Amino acid sequence: MTDPTGGDLLADSLINQGVSTIFGIPGVQLDAAADALQSRTDQVDFICARNEQATTYMADGYARSTGEVGVAMVVPGPGVLNALSGVATGYSANSPMLLIAGQIDSKAIGRGLGALHELPDQTGILERLTKWTGTARSADEIPGLVREAFVQLRSGRPRPVAIEVPPDVLAATSRAAAAELVAAAPLVPDEQQIRDAAARLLAAKRPMIVVGGGVLASNASVALQALAEALEAPVLMTENGRGALDARHRLSFDSLALRAFRGDADLVLAVGTRFVSTFGTQVDTNGAPVILINAEEADLGAPRASALSLHADARLALSALAAEVGSPAQESRESEFARVRSWLAEQFDDIAPQREYLSTIRAALPDDGVFVSEFTQVGYAASACYPAYRPRTYIGPGYQGTLGYGFATALGVKAADPSRAVVSVNGDGGFSWTLQELSTAKRYGLGLVTIVFHDGFYGNVRRIQKNRYGARYFASDLTNPDYGVLADAFGIRSAQAFTPQELAGVLADAIPANEPILINVPVGEFPSPWHLIHEGVPRPAPLAPGSHLIQRAGV
Template structure:
């Protein structure tokens, strides 16, 4: 590390902000508190360079940072007080960890000389550092103001190299207030992991002999921005690309080789080679996404553990997804293969026929999609239309479709969408919610109204935790503790000065979304619905469902 500036005397708070600015940070999501006063004051002194966005609850800060990171390609930064502030933000941090999201948590602490003494200081909790370490790839704590620039810089080194996952820094209040001679360090550059030539040669030799290769891409490929490289590799191989929920949009769904996970169920059994890029390649019950016993496997990942048991043995290319795809493309023979368009077209048609039969979810998905531009952003949720969107919502641009990943965080969606909206003011954001999950963050309508976000908030209202009700009914024949007492959503919107519409049909939703988008401001739309049919046989075959799993269109 080399210094960009001459050493200067700064408070720890000033050093924090100076290094954040050097790293390119322009937005921080946070709620102030006494332990952070000297950091917040330093932010206040730079109003033209850094924006402090304050929601109403610490949980929102981490979700907003995650939504910001996953839709802008820039790091998301949030700041909370120690103890309850950190604990409130953990669900968003866990979601960011699950989704390979580049998020920096800046946490306050109790005075540095009292950490671990158990004197009952304000906001003190046992082993806050250990809690943060469990949900981040790297963690640091400052003991002197001179430590702050190097810690911030190392946080961004970690965020911009290896497996993209959250990192955390703890800053005691005495360190933020004290002055020290500090040196601001040059911005951390992205440092992607390049593949070893021998593994590329091995993988290319396997692919050169493949008759029907299939590529599966996951959140790691999306975090790498590997779309162009994967598309070029797929076209060279004439290989279908199966996108997991975390990789939707890596290829435009209109591309003839692009498939969702539903389409993957049709092609995997016929693949003689499967290339798993930036994906764990296991399903929700830790069962490998294997094909036939004769299938060969190539695992491309920055984490060697993504190729181990219970997966079948294969060729491991330890590498960034983009770097590996580019290297494989260069190593493969250049001749054009016979087109797979007709074969994959059958799978696309089969997938559409399966999803079209699920109503009214299909019509709602179409209503939403037809109201949006290709690069507008949809933040899904754990709600009936949200679940279905994972396989049925057409995605046409990278970083435009957001889910909670394997964390399955009910109530994450509205707050995450707010972060996406703050980071992408020129793109319309649509937040899908059920009335159950929306209740966990509805206070953030205050943030939506205050900041005038370019965002439509859709709440499907059926008065229940719908999926819990379905599971209980199927398992026990009865339901318990699933009924909701909802607010009058019209009055709720009015209380915050927000435009509001109530609809009860897909056509009504399309019209309301179109009007909201034309207004270029925030809107709340409540959609009255009844119990919907189960789509789970199409989404996850391991989930029990009364729906019969579909037959394979390729035989």
């Protein structure tokens, strides 16, 4: 029997970890890996993108919608650099991603010989943008590096990792065995800390729970709901934690509600969240003490000041707390919740045009349908108020704020489960960054519903220039394609909608059809949502009614 190559060991080690899909673009430094994957197409799908940037966006979407590891594979140098925006986005959103990065020949690394795709310090670049990076210097090392990568991915805080594999290492043979399955190793909470936290929660009259992406990462929704119901405590979800509790549940709120609840809260339990403001300070709790639970030890320290900090997996900690708390008799807080919901409704009236579009999309999607947001006016509003009914059904860009990430990320979500309804919401600015991936949607039959809200501007840049700089506009207008012609060029369906009602009709057909479709929604100026996203931003002056609507030509 022929000894396996490094490419064989890489492929088999990934398959043994449960990897069934890889997003990538082949190239000369990856030839041996590509050849190994070619002979294993019955075990792993390879989705070939049209730009390396899209490979990591798709891997991110795959990872965040499933909780499984999303894998991307690219050539070194420019391939890695193109892929890094997706890695940085995944890092900000705690996404379990693995980047397989090509390298130059192992004997040339670090010598500055000007090899094809050589970077001065590719390893150092990756180390600064990942949780862990390893480089294979021989084929024998590949299984161990894959194993360590999955140890990192399946323990502590999930974040991207990377493995570099030079072409000579991939082509070399070895007698090593492929890496075996690495089991998850969640952090077990300290029993005394659980008792202390439970006692504090039971003593509180008006506790409040704030949850982030760590609750989703650990699949802690059932335990979260049990604890919240036992305590009669509202659950406030950050954007990364959206969907941890069904938005229709009586205890479910988005993070904007913190402004209404904190005046009366006497204890805050913050789980799986960085719990810092955009200004780098602890979230304002109006003096209420805080209990922190996080799998990332660094997120338990300064600038946070906690009464108690638990370095633990969110699911294990919440389950233990729920068991310790039991089923105490709690006074109903329904009148308080009703007051907060009334206040929220008043705030959301400021963005009624965006909310009408969001309500249309929410009504069209099934409960488990996935909404992938983007940096566009409707997307900004979604970050404040889109209601998610299931875990992992709302995906945003994290703190990286990556314009243009959304469409390719949504393709990764769709590739993870082609039977699941997925809607990608884009602006005409961000969509143009990865629109070539319409080819990927067509080639692999990814029935993604892609909506482009088309106003002809970088809308937020334009608003700032209008409001702060006396309408001295600069480089904020766009020249866009005819979206119907663009869709035709890639062989996919297209549609156009000028109102939320028209969009509802299009979605009623598009979602069940489960085939790629590009929907153009021409819009005018939307009201600013920023006072709802960043505390302290002044409430904007209202726009003229209907300013967000564009009249259909000939009507």
